[in-house]
Amino acid sequence: MSKCTPASALSTGRKKGHWCLLPYDAEGVSGTMLGAGELTDAPDVTLPLGVSGWHGIHIGFWAPAIHETRPTIIKLKLTGDDIFHRIWHQPDNLSWLQTELRETFWTYADLTDRDLVIGQQKKGFPAALHIAYVKLEPLSPERVAALEQDRSRTDTRRVVALNDGCSFIHRDGCTTEEELLEQVELYRHSDVGTVSWAVNYGDATNYPSNVGTMVGTGYDDFETIGGRNMVESLRTLTEQGIVPFESAMRHVHSMGIKFHAQFRLGMLAAELFTTEAQGAFSRNHPEFRIVDRDGTALPKLSYAFPEVRNLMLSLIAEVLEHDVDGIDLCYIRGPMYVGYEATAIEDFKHAHGVDPREIDEKDERWIRHKADYVTQFARDVRTLVDDVSTRRGKKLEVAAQPYWTEALNLHHGLDVRTWLTEGLVDTLQMGPRDEAMLALIKAHNCELVANVGARTPENYVKFGLDGYDAGAVGIGIWDMNVPQYNPEHWEILRNLGHRDKVEAYAQSLPKMKTIKLKSVGEMDICHTTNKDTPENWPPEMITQITCG
Structure with a gap:
């Protein structure tokens, strides 16, 4: 990932407005990870792919639970495209996730003269991300033909x-x-x-x-x-x-x-915590509110x-x-849509000769x-x-x-x-x-x-x-x-x-591939000195968070 451009957007340490390059070692794979913290405000960078023809694109990423319950969000697009695609993953605080890489499929595409653009979610609730590698899977002409035929279907x-x-x-x-x-x-x-x-x-x-x-x-x-x-x-x-x-x-x-x-x-006539989502009509017309059986006017229109x-x-x-x-x-x-408003009561009396407040509400x-x-x-x-x-x-x-x-x-x-x-x-x-x-x-x-x-x-x-x-x-x-x-x-x-695919999922749900990490930066996360951790706490978690 150190090949991303422009090089001026990269740094070997944490630096505002720059992607951090982190060396890592995992089982069967090692290299340099591209990372950004929630508030880094990193610019878009481009990873040269250097291939031609159709490929499947797979992304290896790290979602450390040090970010508590906040998600990892990776934004990706190919050069020539205007709109990013997202990969979102929610880390689990008490799991092996934080000491593993995850690999997921992203898309199939013809990569001739195209490279990969990587972005960060910086607005709203900003998100951190760490990309370890990009894996390209060449597609045979037969697979490309099958893929294009499937994409042309409308019945699915x-x-x-x-x-x-x-x-x-x-x-x-x-x-x-x-x-x-x-x-x-x-x-x-x-x-x-x-x-x-x-x-x-x-x-x-x-x-x-x-x-x-x-x-x-x-x-x-x-x-x-x-x-x-x-x-x-x-x-x-x-x-x-x-x-x-x-x-x-x-x-x-x-x-x-x-x-x-x-x-x-449903038309709510009053909001306590989201008043910005209340309309003027419902706010200005209390005479149209739903009325409960006991005569209480409720904050909703009828x-x-x-x-x-x-x-x-x-x-x-x-x-x-x-x-x-x-x-x-x-x-x-959402319901309810009508209560015991005067007009509903009078209409019911006219139709049935009885006050609805005098009968079971489930009548x-x-x-x-x-x-x-x-x-x-x-x-x-x-x-x-x-x-x-x-x-x-x-x-x-x-x-x-x-x-x-x-x-x-x-x-x-x-x-x-x-x-x-x-x-x-x-x-x-x-x-x-x-x-x-x-x-x-x-x-x-x-x-x-x-x-x-x-x-x-x-x-x-x-x-x-x-x-x-x-x-x-x-x-x-x-x-x-x-x-x-x-x-x-x-x-x-x-x-x-695709019903056939859904039937296959009934036998086995899709899961991302996981790869055990050994180290990230200067942190060793495959050893620990703490041998007395609770059974459901991986030793690596103690090492990573407390270095204990």
Whole structure:
């Protein structure tokens, strides 16, 4: 790694604004490691590769637990590319990890006249990194042909990548379009076929809106560093004329991937620790709040009021003026949508002749009555989307994210059976867990996307295969922007549209190769004088941290 250029960016010791060169020795490999601390602020450097033709690129790195719970983040791109790819790894404090190198596959590429550019995550929450080596694996003409044939397939593009539209900005502090697009560029040769990008959080938006309130409007003090990162980043991007969802949409379209605008439907009317994410409508209209059974007004708006439903409809209409391929109604963010508001009580009295406060709150009449307001919203959305589809001469899709059983949905005010009967949704994205719910979806010719909520390699495989068995057209990954840079997760996620590969993962999950370190710099980490460490504490850990 000492061959990186420019040489002026390298140093043999820790130095601000420079990469540190650290000699290391490990089992079967030794050399010079390229490292930077969280606050080093190292510039991009280029590693000459000096090869031609197609190769697989593998990265050997060190993630010492001395960085506590903070991740290692490695940013890589090839010369000629504008957008970095990331490798992210979270060290484990009490493991052998800190005394091992990890090797992970990065990508396949034709390396003729191309070199490797290495960068550091310096904005938002900065991250340290240590790269030990780059390994190049030549590909035979047969492998190249097979790879290109597989990349040209569209039938395997079944993954729906959900993105909350905010957590990566909290974390990374993006201020350029290239940094923003790191979220989606890695989908280029993957099984991702649709990106579902959240554009709002109730009446707060992550774009300049004429209907809602952009996050951070009017605020200059923040409870968290992440909240400050998001607000300042959105302001900087907006000043440059960059709208995050528009940039992501154009980029994924250039890769042949569909883009859905995701709407998070619950409208919080008060926030204690994230006031910068509260919209003006919800803050200024206490008369539209949900009311509890005992008469307490709650800090959330009710869909029993036409004004609240129309506010969300207006947000959807605003976004539909852009070149989206559909919308994703995220009902699980979140219930409840109706309570004991005066209008709901009076409507119920008129329909049933009884005050709902005088019957059990689980009475089916009352549960269905509350769900009727949300169903009316779903009808209005369908009408709106169909009208826009007619005007644009292109069918726009309506996807919805409910819960996985009919009873659970009704409990939260979601009458999915009526949605299906009236054709209010084209696709339901949910966990494929309940046979009755799956049969209901199939009976109404609605498409199913099997959603994975708990993001673990085991769940990607389990729900992926369950989804295939249930006839799902896709596999959705909740906030995939969180786990997608973890190599052991990404290996599965990028191949989730290949059922044969998912079945293979069910037998053996992908794991990074590990190589035992002997020394780094002047530190020997394969010997120790402390022979009485607890059983689950490797002696090398004591050596490295305490030199004891």
